[in-house]
Every structure is written in C-alpha cells, then in structure tokens.
Amino acid sequence: MTHTPTDQPTRRATSAVVPVLAFAGIVVAVMQTLLVPVIKDLPQLLDTTPSNATWVLTSTLLSGAVATPIMGRLGDLYGKRRMLILSLAVMVVGALVSALTSDLLTMIVGRTLQGFAMGAIPLGIGLMRDMLPREKLGSAMALMSSSIGVGGGLALPAAALIAQHADWHALFYGAAGLGALSIVLTLLVVPESPMRAEGSFDLPGALGLSTGLVLFLLPITKGSDWGWTSPTTLGLFAAAAVVLVLWGVMELKVKAPLVDLRTTARPAVLFTNLASIMVGVSFYVVSLVLPQLLQLPKATGYGLGQSMVVAGLLVAPLGLTMMFTAPVYARLSAKYGPKTTLILGMLIIAIGYGAGLGLMSAPWQSLVISVVLGAGIGLAYSSLPALIVGAVPASETGAANGLNTLMRSIGTSVSSAVIGMVLANTANTVNSVEIPTMHGFRVSFLIATGAVAVGLLMALFLPKPNRAPQLRASSEEDAGIERAEEALRGFRGRVLDPVGAPVPRAKVTLIDRRGRQAGAAVSSADGSYVLPVPSGGAYVLAARAAGYGPLASSATHAGGLSAVELDLALPGETVSA
Numbered sequence: 001m002t003h004t005p006t007d008q009p010t011r012r013a014t015s016a017v018v019p020v021l022a023f024a025g026i027v028v029a030v031m032q033t034l035l036v037p038v039i040k041d042l043p044q045l046l047d048t049t050p051s052n053a054t055w056v057l058t059s060t061l062l063s064g065a066v067a068t069p070i071m072g073r074l075g076d077l078y079g080k081r082r083m084l085i086l087s088l089a090v091m092v093v094g095a096l097v098s099a100l101t102s103d104l105l106t107m108i109v110g111r112t113l114q115g116f117a118m119g120a121i122p123l124g125i126g127l128m129r130d131m132l133p134r135e136k137l138g139s140a141m142a143l144m145s146s147s148i149g150v151g152g153g154l155a156l157p158a159a160a161l162i163a164q165h166a167d168w169h170a171l172f173y174g175a176a177g178l179g180a181l182s183i184v185l186t187l188l189v190v191p192e193s194p195m196r197a198e199g200s201f202d203l204p205g206a207l208g209l210s211t212g213l214v215l216f217l218l219p220i221t222k223g224s225d226w227g228w229t230s231p232t233t234l235g236l237f238a239a240a241a242v243v244l245v246l247w248g249v250m251e252l253k254v255k256a257p258l259v260d261l262r263t264t265a266r267p268a269v270l271f272t273n274l275a276s277i278m279v280g281v282s283f284y285v286v287s288l289v290l291p292q293l294l295q296l297p298k299a300t301g302y303g304l305g306q307s308m309v310v311a312g313l314l315v316a317p318l319g320l321t322m323m324f325t326a327p328v329y330a331r332l333s334a335k336y337g338p339k340t341t342l343i344l345g346m347l348i349i350a351i352g353y354g355a356g357l358g359l360m361s362a363p364w365q366s367l368v369i370s371v372v373l374g375a376g377i378g379l380a381y382s383s384l385p386a387l388i389v390g391a392v393p394a395s396e397t398g399a400a401n402g403l404n405t406l407m408r409s410i411g412t413s414v415s416s417a418v419i420g421m422v423l424a425n426t427a428n429t430v431n432s433v434e435i436p437t438m439h440g441f442r443v444s445f446l447i448a449t450g451a452v453a454v455g456l457l458m459a460l461f462l463p464k465p466n467r468a469p470q471l472r473a474s475s476e477e478d479a480g481i482e483r484a485e486e487a488l489r490g491f492r493g494r495v496l497d498p499v500g501a502p503v504p505r506a507k508v509t510l511i512d513r514r515g516r517q518a519g520a521a522v523s524s525a526d527g528s529y530v531l532p533v534p535s536g537g538a539y540v541l542a543a544r545a546a547g548y549g550p551l552a553s554s555a556t557h558a559g560g561l562s563a564v565e566l567d568l569a570l571p572g573e574t575v576s577a
Contacts, residue, residue: 021144027151034159035056035057054221056107057221061115064118066209094109119402143323146325159171160308205257223417263392277408279349279455283408283411314363325375332379339387343456346452490519503548508529510540
C-alpha cells in the first residue's frame with residue numbers, strides 16, 4: 001500500500017490553515033462537555049429516568065469512539081479535507097436534531113450524530129503533516145491535539161452561561177452555528193491534501209472494530225447502573241474480548257487493513273497509545289471533580305458555594321493553558337524530543353494532582369489546580385501526535401492518529417466510570433439526595449495520580465529515535481540543518497528524459513518492501529533529487545512527470561548516499577526496472 005499524490009492541483013497552504021483546523025478541533029471537542037452544566041436536570045428536561053438520561057451522554061461517546069479511526073482511514077483514502085467537512089456537517093445536522101426536540105430517543109439520535117465529528121482531530125493532524133513545512137509542524141500538531149482539551153475546557157463556562165440564562169436547547173443551536181462557521185472557514189482556507197493511500201476501505205474491519213468498541217465501552221459507561229458484576233456487564237465484556245480478538249486475526253490477513261496491527265505493535269506506537277489512555281484518564285478527573293466541588297453549598301462544610309457560571313470560569317483556565325502550551329511544547333520538543341516532553345507533561349500532571357489534595361478549600365485554589373494541570377496535560381497531549389507521526393508511514397497518518405485519539409477517548413470513558421463509581425460510593429445521603437464528599441474528591445485525585453504514574457512508566461519504555469525526529473525543527477535554520485543531515489543517508493540522483501535532458505518537477509516516490517511509501521520528493525530545475533531513507537534495505541524508486549511514462553527502479557541502500565539515475569520514457573515506450 002503506497003501513499004501517492006493525486007494529479008489534481010491544490011492551493012498553497014496559508015498561515016490561516018493552522019488556526020482554522022484548530023478551531024475545527026475545538027468545535028467538535030465542545031460536544032464532550034456541552035451538557036455538563038445540565039446533567040443533573042436531564043431526567044426532568046427529557047421526562048425520563050436518570051438511567052435513561054445517561055444515554056444522551058453515552059451515545060456521543062460511543063459514536064465518537066467508532067468514528068475516529070474510521071474517518072482517519074477514509075481521509076487517507078479519499079481526502080482528509082473532504083472527510084473533515086463531512087464530519088462537521090454530520091455534527092451540525094445532529095446539533096439541529098437535538099435543538100428541535102425534547103424527546104429522549106430523538107435526542108439520542110442527535111447526540112449520536114454529534115459524536116461522529118470526533119474524527120476531525122486526526123484528520124486535522126493528517127492535513128497538517130501533508131501540507132506544512134516541518135519547522136511549523138510540531139507546534140501546529142500540538143495545538144490540534146490539545147484542541148480536545150481546549151474545547152472541553154472552554155465549553156464549560158460558555159455552556160453554563162447559556163444554560164443559566166436561556167432555554168437549554170440554545171446549547172445545540174450554538175453548537176450548530178459553530179460547526180457551520182467551521183465548515184465555511186475550512187472551505188475557504190484549507191486546501192485538500194494531495195496525498196492518498198492506495199487500496200480500498202476495509203468495510204469488514206470497520207464493522208468488526210465498531211462492534212468490538214461498542215461492546216467494550218457500553219459496560220464501562222453503564223456499569224454503575226447495571227452493576228459491575230451483573231450478567232449483562234460481564235457478558236458484554238466477554239463478547240467484546242471475543243469480537244476484538246477475531247477482528248485482530250482478520251486484520252492481520254487483510255492486504256489493506258483499517259488498522260495496521262503490525263505497525264500498531266511497534267514499541268513507539270504501542271507505548272504511546274498506552275500512555276494516551278492514562279493521559280485521558282487524568283484529564284477527565286479534574287473535569288468531573290472541580291465543578292462539583294465549586295458548586296456544592298458551603299453548608300456541607302467543604303463545598304465552595306459558587307454559581308454554575310463562576311465554577312465554569314474557574315475551570316476554564318484548564319483549556320486556555322493547554323492552548324498556550326503548544327508553542328512552549330514546540331521549543332521543548334525541538335531541543336529534547338517529544339518523548340521528553342511527554343514525560344515532563346506527566347510529571348507536571350502528577351504534581352498538580354498531588355498538590356490538589358491540599359488545595360480544595362478556596363475557589364482561587366481551584367484556579368491554580370486548573371492552570372498547573374492544563375500545562376501538564378497540554379504538554380502530554382501535544383507530544384502524542386508527534387510520537388505517532390514519527391513512527392508510522394505517511395500512508396497511515398490519519399488512521400494511526402485516529403487510533404491514538406480513540407485511546408484517549410477510552411481513557412476518558414474509563415475515568416468517567418471509575419470516578420462516578422467512587423463519588424457515588426463515598427457520597428452522603430441528605431434528604432434523599434446524594435452529596436459527594438471531600439473523601440471521594442481526594443480519592444479521585446489519587447486515582448488520577450496513579451494513572452499518571454502508569455503512563456510515565458509506559459513513556460519510559462518508548463524507544464529512543466535512531467535519527468533526528470521529523471518534527472524537531474523549530475526554525476528555518478534548524479530545518480535546513482536537519483534536512484542536510486537526512487540527505488547524508490538515502491538516495492540521490494537525477495531524473496532524465498529519453499535524450500538525457502533533466503526533467504524538473506518530476507515526482508519521485510520511495511517505496512519499501514511492503515509496498516508502502518517511505519519518502520517522496522520533487523526534482524529540482526536540473527532534475528536532481530534527494531530522498532532520505534528510514535533504514536537500510538531494498539526499495540523501489542518510482543518516478544513520474546507530465547508528458548512521460550512512469551518509471552519504477554529497484555535500489556538497495558547499504559549506507560551513506562546512494563546514487564540512482566532515473567531515466568523517464570516517452571508514453572508508449574517500454575521501460576525496464
């Protein structure tokens with residue numbers, strides 16, 4: 001499976017591409033916390049039981065988990081911009097459906113459609129990799145990755161303000177408006193990526209993964225209601241295990257799988273994904289605990305007695321700090337690498353939760369916790385796409401980042417279930433109302449600290465890069481040095497026509513033994529090209545240019561800079577490899 005440019009011309013990426021893509025990420029992340037301010041009122045608003053009302057949140061989670069890896073793969077195959085716009089359009093439709101109803105089943109349908117937009121995050125990261133120069137790519141992907149937390153953090157005070165002063169359906173009208181604005185900006189500013197993965201969409205693999213994820217996440221999100229040892233919960237977990245194992249066996253046999261499990265099993269990818277789950281756990285704990293602590297009445301002896309809006313404003317710096325961490329990450333990663341910044345981010349998260357155990361007695365202390373945790377989570381989230389992109393071929397960028405985003409979603413799902421169970425089991429009942437206790441809040445912070453410790457262990461197992469990472473350039477000068485170093489290890493030569501004249505702007509693609517793209521370049525005015533290689537071994541160099549027949553030439557790299565001349569033929573001529 002190769003990853004090749006399309007023949008369709010594309011517009012040049014402008015400086016506005018990054019903020020527009022990041023805005024799209026923020027918009028879809030808003031769906032995660034949109035209803036947090038009205039969670040306790042949902043049963044009354046929808047005229048249903050509390051157990052049934054939780055499906056309004058669960059449906060979005062499940063559809064987002066299913067859509068994320070699938071939309072990433074579809075973007076690799078058919079165009080990332082196209083799939084990004086489709087994701088946003090489905091979200092807008094879902095928001096309008098929810099805005100026009102108070103019926104439970106219709107609301108669940110709308111919320112399910114909104115969840116499909118979560119695929120926009122890996123699609124945006126893939127677009128950035130395809131279009132941006134490497135000296136800008138690190139900070140851009142960091143911002144896109146952090147948009148999950150930024151959108152969730154900023155949505156809390158905005159949603160609280162709307163819910164407190166307007167009909168709650170206005171939340172969905174606002175989400176639909178943001179989605180429509182994001183679609184317009186994407187159409188105007190973001191060009192389509194010229195890169196495509198060859199092959200077909202693995203429909204059986206998509207159905208198998210979707211079924212396995214639903215069977216796994218459903219008991220996680222509903223286990224507290226059904227009982228963790230109930231036949232339903234245990235049966236679904238067992239079914240999920242069987243389906244996912246069978247799915248994995250099938251994917252290993254498919255020529256163009258939805259998820260390349262061999263690539264996923266590489267240490268750099270495997271341990272990054274495991275660490276992502278732990279970061280997701282730690283991120284969601286603060287979102288669950290601090291708003292409740294801030295809004296509990298002071299009569300409890302530990303509640304801080306703040307309004308819904310003030311509580312949202314005090315937690316909002318969590319998202320804002322994540323946003324402003326992106327340029328800091330770019331500098332740190334340029335000097336020390338994304339593995340180091342991931343470890344540093346997790347250490348800051350651990351410090352934030354550790355200090356938070358003693359900082360729960362005043363509103364300003366919640367602000368401090370939000371800022372510290374925002375900095376740590378921002379660094380950790382920013383490091384994840386860089387680690388993934390540096391470990392997978394270009395043909396799998398969308399799918400690989402989709403899987404990584406899914407790992408974070410699984411982390412938040414586990415966090416929601418575990419923390420919800422802890423707070424319920426430690427709550428005090430006053431006048432038939434369960435009130436969370438300070439003991440429950442502290443236990444929740446300890447669980448987050450433990451999750452970060454496990455994540456740190458996973459990060460320490462990440463292998464050291466054997467060459468300068470692709471995303472470590474922080475300036476034009478650094479990028480030039482990095483390109484020069486890479487050029488010392490690879491293939492060089494010229495692309496010539498049948499009479500020996502140089503062919504400028506010919507597309508030269510490096511293909512590895514598994515048929516995947518390992519690099520690409522465009523010949524200069526004198527026909528010369530340079531292609532770095534990830535490792536030694538046998539490759540195929542494929543060249544093509546307008547007006548000439550394609551050429552494929554075998555080459556073996558044993559070290560240094562190997563010379564390979566590529567002689568194109570006129571259309572209709574026979575070319576031997």
